[in-house]
Amino acid sequence: MRRVILTIAGTIAGLVALLSFKAHVPTLPSAAVSTTGGTGSTSGTSSSSSSSSSPSSSSSPATVPGEFPMGSLAGTLTAGETTVTGHVANTVYGPVQIQLVMRNSKIVKVAVLQQPMNTIHDIQLGEFAFPKLIGETLTAQTAKIDAVSGASYTSEGYIQSLQSALDNRA
């Protein structure tokens, strides 16, 4: 269980680190975990959560990469699911907080609890970076893809490609 939590924390750290890279501010996020008792109970909360934010809890969960909910998914959990909420990461664009829904140690949904809303740069973060990061997290974790479509790779480049990895699945 400890290893699972470490992995989860690492994933959140990775997400926020990517975001921080864009924002040019290093952050040191951490995570807290809670589980449902099969009844869909409360989400884990960060001990250092910003008090200025109270995300809406009525959003519907994300179903596709690029289409993600704002606000906690705690009220939408089904049996066996766990939420993991990252600490608030303060970037130059404002506070960022991400929540993951886990099942069997895999990320099944991602929600944004806080994101900057103010400047043009912030809007770009909201429209571009978050969907991409979330899409990447979901696909890396759960995508059982059969093939990859992308601009043509050369015969030499094939060996580096995701398609090559798929062709060589054991």
Add this chain to the structure above:
Amino acid sequence: MTGGQTGRLRHAEHVMGTVVSFDVPACAGEAAGLAGYEAGGALGRAVRWLHWVDATFSPYREDSDVSRFAAGAVSLAQCAPELTEVLEACAAVSALSGGYFTTTPGGRFDPSGYVKGWAIERAAAMITAAGSAEHCVNGGGDVQCVGDRGPGQPWRIGIADPLRAGSLALVVAGRDFAVATSGVAERGPHIVNPHTGQPATDLASVTVVGSGLTLTDAYATAAFAMGSAARDWVDSLDGYEAFAITSRGADWQTSGFRAYLA
């Protein structure tokens, strides 16, 4: 290069300057005689077809029909009849795309923008004709899916993120469908806007989804040359949808694309 786990037959063939990957369920493979690849089963025929297309249509081979026709050394009638078929189809796509699709990118005769998708769709059809109802052929990033991946399971195709090598932008799912992506990725900018003569730079990549790879791939090439205007253009095409990532990292999709999101 032929292998794979129990239950699936996979084969990767280096041909046409790229790698063509075949993915066939073993049960379908047996029905199609694919286990006898070396002995000349349907997979072997499909692979030989691709090499024939390469030898006939490659602009990089001096002795190909395309090169000799381009040089004026032979007439169209002296070439393989498939070249006539391809030229007529190219003319239709060029007209439909307002000239953004062309057989003379950069001024030189080169129908490759049509030939690859056409060759892959036909290779997939050869395996279908041999009795397989479920398989997937990926020609260097342009994918033709036939049937389902398995009972009730759609094929799931990852769209490569052109701005982050090795990452996926999203995943599309479907049955009996084709997914083609044009972009700058590995070879650098190589699609020219025929109206300006300059490399197309609006988009980092555009993915078109449709039923057959031949037109889906040709439309992706046209859409990339078209740039931002491709959104309205693909929306006007019945049965095709598009998803694009702009060179600035934004993205857009046509109105019906979300039906393919996995």
